[in-house]
Amino acid sequence: MKRSKAAVVGAAETTQLGVIPNMSQVQLHADAALNAVRDAGISISDIDGIATAGESPESLAHYLGITPTWIDATGVGGCSFLMHVRHATAALESGLCRTVLITHGESGRSRIAAAGFPIPVQGSLLQQFETPYGTTGPATMFTVPVLRYLKAHGLGEEALAEVAVVQREWAAKNPRATFRDPISVDDVMNSRMISYPFRLLMCCLVTDGGGALILASADRAKDFRRPVYIAGTGESVETPMVSQMEDFTTSRAFRVSGREAFQSAGITHSDVDHLMIYDAFAHLPLYGLEDLGFCKPGEATAFIRERNTAPGGKLPMNTNGGGLSYMHSGMYGMYALQESVRQVRGIAAAQVPDVKISVAHGVGGMFAASSTIVFSRDAH
Amino acid sequence: MMTNITGCAQTPEALRLDMPLEVAFAKQNEEITLPLFKPSEA
Numbered sequence: 107m108k109r110s111k112a113a114v115v116g117a118a119e120t121t122q123l124g125v126i127p128n129m130s131q132v133q134l135h136a137d138a139a140l141n142a143v144r145d146a147g148i149s150i151s152d153i154d155g156i157a158t159a160g161e162s163p164e165s166l167a168h169y170l171g172i173t174p175t176w177i178d179a180t181g182v183g184g185c186s187f188l189m190h191v192r193h194a195t196a197a198l199e200s201g202l203c204r205t206v207l208i209t210h211g212e213s214g215r216s217r218i219a220a221a222g223f224p225i226p227v228q229g230s231l232l233q234q235f236e237t238p239y240g241t242t243g244p245a246t247m248f249t250v251p252v253l254r255y256l257k258a259h260g261l262g263e264e265a266l267a268e269v270a271v272v273q274r275e276w277a278a279k280n281p282r283a284t285f286r287d288p289i290s291v292d293d294v295m296n297s298r299m300i301s302y303p304f305r306l307l308m309c310c311l312v313t314d315g316g317g318a319l320i321l322a323s324a325d326r327a328k329d330f331r332r333p334v335y336i337a338g339t340g341e342s343v344e345t346p347m348v349s350q351m352e353d354f355t356t357s358r359a360f361r362v363s364g365r366e367a368f369q370s371a372g373i374t375h376s377d378v379d380h381l382m383i384y385d386a387f388a389h390l391p392l393y394g395l396e397d398l399g400f401c402k403p404g405e406a407t408a409f410i411r412e413r414n415t416a417p418g419g420k421l422p423m424n425t426n427g428g429g430l431s432y433m434h435s436g437m438y439g440m441y442a443l444q445e446s447v448r449q450v451r452g453i454a455a456a457q458v459p460d461v462k463i464s465v466a467h468g469v470g471g472m473f474a475a476s477s478t479i480v481f482s483r484d485a486h
Numbered sequence: 487m488m489t490n491i492t493g494c495a496q497t498p499e500a501l502r503l504d505m506p507l508e509v510a511f512a513k514q515n516e517e518i519t520l521p522l523f524k525p526s527e528a
Contacts, residue, residue: 235487235488236488238520239488239489239490239520241488250488253503254503257503347488349488
């Protein structure tokens with residue numbers, strides 16, 4: 107493994123998760139930020155770099171009283187916060203700032219001063235070439251490639267149901283998870299049809315919440331209580347139109363981002379003790395397991411069915427319950443990062459024994475963007 | 487490309503992957519015509 111350049115030195119979610127009707131979007135950012143600052147044992151005045159998506163960095167800086175000298179407002183959907191970690195690592199390494207705050211907050215369910223789901227810009231590629239045919243929200247676009255994936259690999263719709271069942275097992279161990287009652291494949295297959303072939307329990311929740319991270323250079327990290335080192339990072343984009351993916355059975359952005367993260371960390375798949383794959387819908391962990399190289403094309407379903415990602419399995423995945431059962435405010439990436447950090451720190455609700463390396467992998471838009479972060483317990 | 491398939495039932499049973507299709511231009515107004523598709527009669 108290569109030597110880490112930066113570390114997460116503070117991490118926290120909002121005090122509440124789920125339905126939070128008494129907090130606006132910017133309040134959720136601030137609540138998470140203050141919790142993370144407290145976790146790091148620093149004060150707001152120590153922060154000189156900020157990164158956020160869904161909320162403007164100007165609002166964040168003003169609301170918290172921060173005077174930043176480094177700002178990142180990369181906003182490519184749910185994996186933006188993983189990209190912020192990658193960009194912050196580079197900024198810390200090059201001395202552009204010393205202490206970075208990354209925040210997410212979204213009133214996804216209560217819609218209190220919420221930014222709202224992006225409506226295609228008039229004249230944009232999406233608005234010209236997909237919207238006229240009746241696409242609306244993510245359920246009508248994100249799901250487009252999956253029928254091709256299932257047919258190419260000779261799989262049935264139950265492949266999607268099994269993802270949801272295993273993740274509910276993890277959620278059952280997590281007191282903060284929104285849905286905790288066990289479900290069966292039949293429960294998923296009998297749930298209400300949303301957008302063929304996706305049924306209700308194959309789709310993420312819609313909840314309120316937020317999360318924040320504090321990053322510092324690896325040289326300073328040892329001065330903090332529980333640093334989690336950034337060992338490697340990756341990012342990429344493909345297309346804003348899901349219909350124009352190069353191949354419906356695999357995401358180019360996933361492959362490029364994952365390869366870059368593993369190579370920059372200097373790790374192989376057998377080094378990974380814990381994995382988070384952003385699951386806005388049940389097909390994403392299948393694509394993620396294959397595009398990151400943990401499974402060969404078409405083999406992720408069997409890998410999950412054989413309980414490799416379940417409690418007690420060799421590659422515990424989405425151990426908070428994921429977007430399908432834990433929480434999903436709209437841009438879930440921050441919660442994947444938070445669970446990776448908890449697992450490496452050894453404080454997760456469903457703690458995996460002795461996690462030295464955790465990988466968090468995110469998606470943005472409808473396979474439009476991706477980012478991958480490799481976390482390490484040791485600086486190396 | 488993203489489009490719509492017309493001229494058949496809008497059900498999973500009737501809309502099969504790789505089914506033969508032919509273009510069915512649908513005029514929207516004086517300026518815009520969309521390329522839709524229907525099951526091929528050939």
